[in-house]
Amino acid sequence: MEFRDLKKQYQTLKGDIDQAMANVATSGAFIMGSPVKELEQELASYVGVKHCLACANGTDALTLALKALGIGKGDAVFVPDFTFFATAEVVALEGATPVFVDVDPRTFNIDPKSLDDAVRSVHDLMTLRPKAVIAVDLFGQPANYPELRAITKREGMYLIEDGAQGFGGSIRLPKPSGEGFIVKRACSFGDISTTSFFPAKPLGCYGDGGAVFTDNDEWAALIESYRVHGKGSYKYDNVRIGLNSRLDTLQAAILQVKFKAFKEHELADVNNAAAYYTQLIEGMTKFLNKEVQVTPPYVPEGYTSSWAQYTIQLSVPSGNGTFNREALQAKLKANGIPSMVYYPTPMSAQTAFKEYHNFALTPQAERLSKCVLSLPMHPYLTREDVKKVVQTLVVSL
Numbered sequence: 412m413e414f415r416d417l418k419k420q421y422q423t424l425k426g427d428i429d430q431a432m433a434n435v436a437t438s439g440a441f442i443m444g445s446p447v448k449e450l451e452q453e454l455a456s457y458v459g460v461k462h463c464l465a466c467a468n469g470t471d472a473l474t475l476a477l478k479a480l481g482i483g484k485g486d487a488v489f490v491p492d493f494t495f496f497a498t499a500e501v502v503a504l505e506g507a508t509p510v511f512v513d514v515d516p517r518t519f520n521i522d523p524k525s526l527d528d529a530v531r532s533v534h535d536l537m538t539l540r541p542k543a544v545i546a547v548d549l550f551g552q553p554a555n556y557p558e559l560r561a562i563t564k565r566e567g568m569y570l571i572e573d574g575a576q577g578f579g580g581s582i583r584l585p586k587p588s589g590e591g592f593i594v595k596r597a598c599s600f601g602d603i604s605t606t607s608f609f610p611a612k613p614l615g616c617y618g619d620g621g622a623v624f625t626d627n628d629e630w631a632a633l634i635e636s637y638r639v640h641g642k643g644s645y646k647y648d649n650v651r652i653g654l655n656s657r658l659d660t661l662q663a664a665i666l667q668v669k670f671k672a673f674k675e676h677e678l679a680d681v682n683n684a685a686a687y688y689t690q691l692i693e694g695m696t697k698f699l700n701k702e703v704q705v706t707p708p709y710v711p712e713g714y715t716s717s718w719a720q721y722t723i724q725l726s727v728p729s730g731n732g733t734f735n736r737e738a739l740q741a742k743l744k745a746n747g748i749p750s751m752v753y754y755p756t757p758m759s760a761q762t763a764f765k766e767y768h769n770f771a772l773t774p775q776a777e778r779l780s781k782c783v784l785s786l787p788m789h790p791y792l793t794r795e796d797v798k799k800v801v802q803t804l805v806v807s808l
C-alpha cells in the first residue's frame with residue numbers, strides 16, 4: 412500500500428496527461444505558455460477570487476504574498492506552532508519576526524484564543540508591530556476564519572491563508588443578510604491566500620508548483636511583477652528586486668488534467684475514504700479494552716476538508732507511561748502499511764528558530780508533536796485498504 416498513491420493516479424489519468432505533456436512539447440512554449448493563463452483562470456473561478464497567479468512552489472507563493480504586503484523588519488507575523496517549516500521560514504527570510512501561536516487540540520489549526528494572547532504579548536513588549544497572521548489549513552481543513560478575521564480586523568493586521576494543504580476544503584458561512592448560507596472555498600479566506608502543487612498535496616503536479624490568490628488588483632499586479640524579477644512595463648524594465656518564480660507550462664498542463672479529476676471525483680473520493688476511516692476507528696476502538704486511546708480527526712460542523720492527511724491522535728488516558736509511536740509504526744510497516752509523523756517538532760523548538768523570542772507557551776503543539784500519526788490517504792485508496800489499515804492498527808496497539 413502507498414501512503415499517497417501517485418502511480419495509481421497516473422495510470423488512471425495516463426491518456427490525458429500524456430497528451431497534455433506532448434502538446435506542450437510540440438508547442439515549444441515551455442515558459443508562460445497558454446496552459447498557465449488558462450489554469451490561473453480555472454483556479455480563480457473555482458476558488459471564487461478575482462486573481463490567481465501561478466508560481467514556482469508553495470514557499471515562493473508565501474514569499475510573494477509577504478512582499479506584496481510590504482512585510483519585513485520590525486513586523487510580527489503570527490504563525491501556528493504546529494505546521495510545515497515553510498510557513499514560518501518565509502517570515503524570517505523577509506526579515507520579519509515569526510511569533511508562534513498554539514493550535515486547537517482537535518482541529519490542529521491556529522487557535523484564535525492563543526492568537527489573542529500572543530498579540531497582547533507583542534503589544535506589551537513594544538518592540539514589534541503586529542502586522543499579519545498566516546493561518547494554515549492543516550491536513551486539508553480550513554482554519555477558523557470567522558474568528559481569525561474578527562481579530563485581524565480589530566488589530567488592523569493582514570490575514571494570509573497558507574492553503575498549501577487546504578486546496579479544495581471549504582466552510583459553510585451564514586449569508587451577510589442573515590438568511591441562508593454560502594459555501595466559501597479554501598484559498599479565498601486571506602487578504603492573500605496561497606497554495607502548493609507539490610506532488611503529494613491535494614492538487615499536485617509532477618514537480619514543484621504553487622499559486623497565489625487575491626481579490627485585490629494592486630497586490631495582484633505587485634505579485635505579477637515580483638514573480639518575474641520585479642519587472643515593470645516589460646521584462647527588461649526592472650523596477651524592484653524580485654524572484655524568478657514561474658510555474659512551468661508543462662506543470663500547468665498536467666494540473667489542468669488533474670484539476671478536472673479533482674473536481675469530478677477525487678475530492679469526493681478522499682472524503683468517502685475519510686468518512687470510512689472514522690466510522691471504522693470509532694466502531695472498532697470503542698469495544699477495545701486497550702490502554703491507548705485513538706482519536707480520529709475532527710471536522711467542525713459546516714467545514715469540509717480536502718484530506719491532505721488523515722491524522723489520528725494516540726494517547727494514554729491514565730497519563731502514566733508514554734505510548735511507543737515508533738513501535739506502532741514498525742508493526743504497521745511490517746504489514747505493508749506506511750505511516751508518517753506530521754509533525755515531530757513544533758516550530759518554536761526548531762533549531763533554526765532558537766534565537767527567536769517565545770511570546771507564548773504552546774502546550775498543544777508540543778503534545779500533538781508527540782501523539783499524532785498520519786495514515787495512508789489519497790483518492791485511490793479502496794475500502795479494503797482502509798479496513799486493512801484500521802484492523803492492523805487496532806491489533807498493533
Ligand SMILES: *Cc1c(COP(=O)(O)O)cnc(C)c1O
Nearest residue numbers: 468469470495497498575607609
Ligand atoms: C508544503 C507546504 C508549504 C510549501 O510548499 P512547497 O510547494 O513545498 O514550497 C507551505 N506550507 C505548508 C503548510 C505546506 O504543507
